Amino acid sequence: MKPAAAMLAALLLAAGTPAYRAETPAATPAKAAAIAWQPHFEAALDESKVSGKDIFIFITGSDWCKPGVRFKTQVLDSTAFRQAAGNRFTFAVIDHPDVMTDARREAEKKNAKFTLWTNCYPAVALADPSGRVYGRIACAKETKPAAFLQKVARLQAVKAARDTEWELAEKSQGVERATHFGKGLDALDEDLARQKEYQPIREKIKKADPEDKSGYTARYAFNLNSIMEGQVWRLAGEKKFEEAETDLDRQLTNRCLTVTQRQGLTAAKFALYQRWERKEDALAQLKKIIELAPASDMAAGAKGYLDFLQSAPVPVTDRWDGSICGERAVWLINVTGTLSQPGTYKLCFTQKAGGDKLTISEAVLLCGDTELAADRHEGRADNSSGSYLLEVKEVPAGGKLTIRVTSRCGGWHNSSGEITISKVAFE
Numbered sequence: 050m051k052p053a054a055a056m057l058a059a060l061l062l063a064a065g066t067p068a069y070r071a072e073t074p075a076a077t078p079a080k081a082a083a084i085a086w087q088p089h090f091e092a093a094l095d096e097s098k099v100s101g102k103d104i105f106i107f108i109t110g111s112d113w114c115k116p117g118v119r120f121k122t123q124v125l126d127s128t129a130f131r132q133a134a135g136n137r138f139t140f141a142v143i144d145h146p147d148v149m150t151d152a153r154r155e156a157e158k159k160n161a162k163f164t165l166w167t168n169c170y171p172a173v174a175l176a177d178p179s180g181r182v183y184g185r186i187a188c189a190k191e192t193k194p195a196a197f198l199q200k201v202a203r204l205q206a207v208k209a210a211r212d213t214e215w216e217l218a219e220k221s222q223g224v225e226r227a228t229h230f231g232k233g234l235d236a237l238d239e240d241l242a243r244q245k246e247y248q249p250i251r252e253k254i255k256k257a258d259p260e261d262k263s264g265y266t267a268r269y270a271f272n273l274n275s276i277m278e279g280q281v282w283r284l285a286g287e288k289k290f291e292e293a294e295t296d297l298d299r300q301l302t303n304r305c306l307t308v309t310q311r312q313g314l315t316a317a318k319f320a321l322y323q324r325w326e327r328k329e330d331a332l333a334q335l336k337k338i339i340e341l342a343p344a345s346d347m348a349a350g351a352k353g354y355l356d357f358l359q360s361a362p363v364p365v366t367d368r369w370d371g372s373i374c375g376e377r378a379v380w381l382i383n384v385t386g387t388l389s390q391p392g393t394y395k396l397c398f399t400q401k402a403g404g405d406k407l408t409i410s411e412a413v414l415l416c417g418d419t420e421l422a423a424d425r426h427e428g429r430a431d432n433s434s435g436s437y438l439l440e441v442k443e444v445p446a447g448g449k450l451t452i453r454v455t456s457r458c459g460g461w462h463n464s465s466g467e468i469t470i471s472k473v474a475f476e
Contacts, residue, residue, distance in 0.1 A: 081131035086142045089156040090163040090180075093141030097178040103208075104180070105138035106163065108172040112146045116190050117171035129194040134201065138175075145170075164244065175204050181246040183208045183237060210236040218253075227258035231265030231305065239307065243269065264305035271306070273313040281317050285324040293321050312338050312347045319354075381415075382452040387470055388414065391444060395473050396437040396452065398430040401466040406430060409456045412437040416448040430466055438473075 087093040090106065097104050107125065109117030124130055143160050146153055165174055169188040176182045184204030191197040211233045218229035230253050234242040241247075254265045261267055276297075284293035297318050301311065319334035338351040388394060396412050407430040414422040421444075424437040444450070 081128050081135055084125070084131055084135055084140050086140050088142065088152075089159040090141050090143060091159040091161075093139045094162065094176075094178075094180050097139040097176075100139060101178055102137065102139050103178065103205075104176040105134065105140045106143060106174040106176065106182075107141070108143045108145070108167055108170065108174065110145045110147065110170055112148055114170045120171050120189055120191065123192050124189075124194050124197050127194045130198065133194075133198050164246075165241075173201075175201070175208070177208065179246070182241055182244065183211060185238075185241070207236050215250075218257075222257070224258050224262045227254045227263040227265055230254045230257070231263060231268065234265075234269065239309075264303040267300065267303055268305040268307075268310070271310050271313075273310075273317070276300075276314065276317050277320065281320045281324070285321055290321065290325045294318070297321065308342050309345070309347070312341050312345065315341070316347065316351075319351075378457065379453060379455050382454065382468065383449070384414070384452055384470065385448075385450045388439075388441060388450055389444060390472075391441050392472050394439045394441060395471050396424075396439060397469050397471075398428070398435040398437075399466050399469070400430040400435075407435075407456055407458050407466065409435060409437070409454060411453075411455045412439065413453045413455075414439050414441060415451050415453055416445050419445075421445075421450075 086107075087096065090104075093104050093106070107121070109121070111117070143163060144153065144156065149157075162180060163174075165182050165185065167185070167187055171189050172185060172187045173189045174182050174185040184207050186197075186200055186204070189197070191200075214229045214233035214236065218226050218233065221229055230250055234247065234250060237247075251266070251269050254263070254269070255261075258266065280293045280296050284290070284296075297314055300306075301314050306314075315334050315337045319331050319338070322328075322331035322334060332355065335351040335355050339348045339355075342348055398407060398409055400406060409428050409430065411423065411425040413420055413425075422439040422441050424439060426437075428435040428437070439452075
């Protein structure tokens with residue numbers, strides 16, 4: 050072959066041009082072997098530890114989940130899927146059938162190490178050879194193998210990002226080491242990173258950074274219920290408002306927290322300020338929750354609370370005056386039309402004048418003679434104890450609503466004040 054012709058042939062081969070491909074017979078695709086499905090997670094985990102391959106977990110209900118049957122037939126049993134993924138994974142099926150047999154019961158026992166819960170079938174999860182799930186696809190109902198394989202590729206990219214950070218962590222010390230381990234967890238979905246299989250990584254973070262300067266120990270130990278019980282209910286109940294506020298502000302400085310976690314801490318501050326009777330500060334916290342993530346569920350709840358708390362109090366026509374005196378007095382307040390919807394209503398007694406201080410023992414909402422709600426505690430009209438909450442679950446149509454107030458006062462006949470009602474979110 051002449052040099053010019055040889056160069057042209059080489060260029061055509063390298064470029065894969067139509068001219069070259071027309072002269073070359075198309076390669077016959079290799080026949081894809083059938084996938085060997087392990088009947089439970091434990092067997093797949095043992096195989097994966099030997100082969101070093103990741104685990105592909107198919108979660109279905111073989112005798113009731115029709116979408117699962119269709120998905121397996123159209124995607125997992127397809128030639129395209131077997132060619133692309135057949136040699137890259139160890140495969141396991143986790144079956145949750147309606148009808149149990151001895152074999153199915155035995156498989157269920159051996160699936161105990163797989164703790165990931167799903168509420169949408171069929172589902173797919175990917176795990177590394179240590180059994181740590183790094184990705185999942187709930188409601189896997191694709192009908193085209195190519196579309197599903199793209200999702201699998203994205204999950205494997207998540208694992209690659211996780212492992213890159215962990216490789217850097219193994220080369221680092223102290224806070225830097227903890228930060229790389231934490232960033233590796235950040236690559237995962239939040240609930241996956243909190244799975245017990247990742248506890249050893251969380252322990253490595255704590256060991257490398259015992260003072261939690263990285264913030265990752267707090268990030269992955271975050272528990273809003275514990276915070277509410279400690280910083281809000283307990284400390285606020287002990288009137289240690291400043292201490293609770295300081296601790297919540299300290300936690301909010303953690304740059305590792307997710308937006309949802311920041312919303313949770315801000316909600317805790319809202320609850321604290323409610324009990325501290327700092328209404329404007331409480332409203333400001335609700336606005337911050339909305340600003341952090343306007344489209345989130347927590348923001349929707351905050352908007353609802355704002356609607357409740359910013360509704361203007363409804364003045365009640367009845368007032369008390371010098372006619373309320375003696376050791377016991379009972380009077381009825383007409384609230385028909387004022388309490389028109391179910392909800393929580395606050396009834397406040399405010400002393401305006403007089404030397405006698407009104408003491409209230411109960412406030413009872415009545416429809417006719419039927420009691421709808423009641424708050425029975427001793428309170429005084431000259432302080433915060435003179436507030437009464439009525440949890441109204443139902444407002445009967447067409448009935449006359451009254452609030453029966455039982456109180457006592459001195460004998461000077463000069464006590465007077467006003468009563469207001471407002472609808473609130475909670476106390």
